[in-house]
Amino acid sequence: MVSTSSTTNQDYYADGADTAEGRVFTVTGQDWDEIAADMGDSDAAERIVVNMGPQHPSTHGVLRLILEIEGETVTEARCGIGYLHTGIEKNMEYRSWTQGVTFCTRMDYLSPFFNEMTYVLGVERLLGIEDGQGNSTVPEKAQIMRVLLMELNRISSHLVCIATGGMEIGALTVMTIGFRERELVLDLFELITGLRMNHAFIRPGGVAQDLPPGALDEIRSFVALMKKRLPEYAALCNANPIFKARLENVGHLDLEGCMALGLTGPVLRSTGYGFDLRKAQPYSGYETYDFDVQTWDTSDSYGRFRVRLNEMHESLRIIEQAADRLARLEGAPVMVADKKVAWPSQLSIGSDGMGNSLDHIRHIMGESMEALIHHFKLVTEGFRVPAGQAYVPVESPRGELGAHVVSDGGTRPFRAHFRDPSFNNLQAMGVMSEGGQIADVIVAIASIDPVMGGVDR
């Protein structure tokens, strides 16, 4: 079966092949005998390269790991990515500025509001409707709703990180309770935006619509429930000897390594350096909220777990403050007053769920030709954004997420490039796991928490 056949007619899965580095066999299982027989009389050195993924339950998505191993020890580790590349950035160049939100929300699917936020902040900076830039700025209520949604999103994202990280080391209870709580957050998203994910809710100029009735009560009861349930994770994991044995001193990366490789977010904060963009370069009014930056000083996977767990408590604090402020702002606008930018129609809730506002349709179809023209122009053509470029990063659950937004003065993004923290942080996979065991590679990756939708875009 093993032959020295020419490369033109190669059986990809069974044949050996002669390469510059010597003879290479591709092992697919149940063919060890044949390979051993073929290798028997040669002086072949054994150098085993294992492909882990892209379809593997422990690689956190369609991530391909190329591991060179010696026994159970990993001597070299590299990532193969791109399996989820969908051309989102290219597609955004062919849609209006508002439609772009619909695309970028789908990148990092565990933190959709952060994707929307950084893009929208860039567009708003180019439009000159940021805070304090003039009379027509993004209204206060929209900024508070954005903060509320982002912090809820941070909780749901960290829950998935902890849940899947637990699953990958065999702690299935952590997974089931993690997803149980995440579901509660997604229910809130569904109530507020109409969708569990891919919301496209944060728009240039504000948010798509006001809070539905009863939302604040739901949020408050969620916060109360989470305050009871979050300690469950601490009780289950924090001092659990098996959990600690698997996480402590695994995936080590110190502050120097983080800076050289551009790592931000929980990985950076697990080195004891309390850098958080919400504090350092606040946006959306974060400087007015009372919360603490969480750090840990072990620079390992366990530290990152504790940072995430503590950050969820801080997020609850911010959510409470945001809910109190929203209670005072009932009926306030959620979209910029400039009619040349603001999305013309608002949705409303009917007997069959969320849909078009009948009042708005009556207005444009029955009352005002000018309103109809305005609606038509803004929805089909969109608004123009002054030429220039902007980069306004936000602190996503995984670190610095930024959109480099370039406008040529037209109605579409000339270029929208996303600096995704997962993409950048995954570069550290090799440094974190070389020299460790194969099982520790999984833990190291789970502690980076890459989301392949964001890595590959």
Place this chain on the structure above:
Amino acid sequence: MSDERPAGPDKAVEQPATEQSPENAPEALGEPGLEVRAVGERQGMFGVQGSGDTSGYGGLVAPVVLPGAAQRPYGGWFDAAADALDPLLEQVVIHRGEITFHVHRDNLVAVARKLRDDPDLRFELLSGVSGVHYPGDAGRELHAVYHLMSFTWNRRIRVETAAPDGDPHLPSLVPVYPAADWHERETWDMYGIQFDGHPALTRILMPDDWPGHPQRKDYPLGGIPVEYKGASVPPPDQRRSYN
């Protein structure tokens, strides 16, 4: 936005891009490095070509002009940063409170090294590399944009460099900022910019044998018409555009 965010320049520095078309540029801008460059041309108003348009709007031609060079004083810490880099800079642009240093590709590595090592600058974090393709910017079609941040000073800057389509080479910043590794691979993959000195410049998002570089403006979006209830919806890049 925040107290810590450095104060931007005075309003007088910033000029709206639309008023800076080459025809309207004031004569004082004759100095080298301060000229206003058109990076493209916008034709018509509705993007429809070859129709029986009798309104005259279809014949409009307007240059696409990015914000022009700022003049000193830039304000805040911008001046000190520009002083430290001065002979290496081509142009300084300040727009919406963000500062961009335009650098010739030959000076890129020197600038990056200085930005990282100078104790008054200390830009420790390279956030990423973002390619931009300006087909109309003759001789400087392929831009690479680097976003840098200083943890020490809590500041952000942007460094921009360019290469012509015919000679798409830029020096790699991996020796200075190891974080640039994957970002440069992505920019090579998407734009075909070759980063000389990169340890392993291979495709990263597209398959290894992919022809072309998808984010370039001359690379089509692709797509097929979709039939729905008897009507046919063309793919996005062939629909009427309002640019």
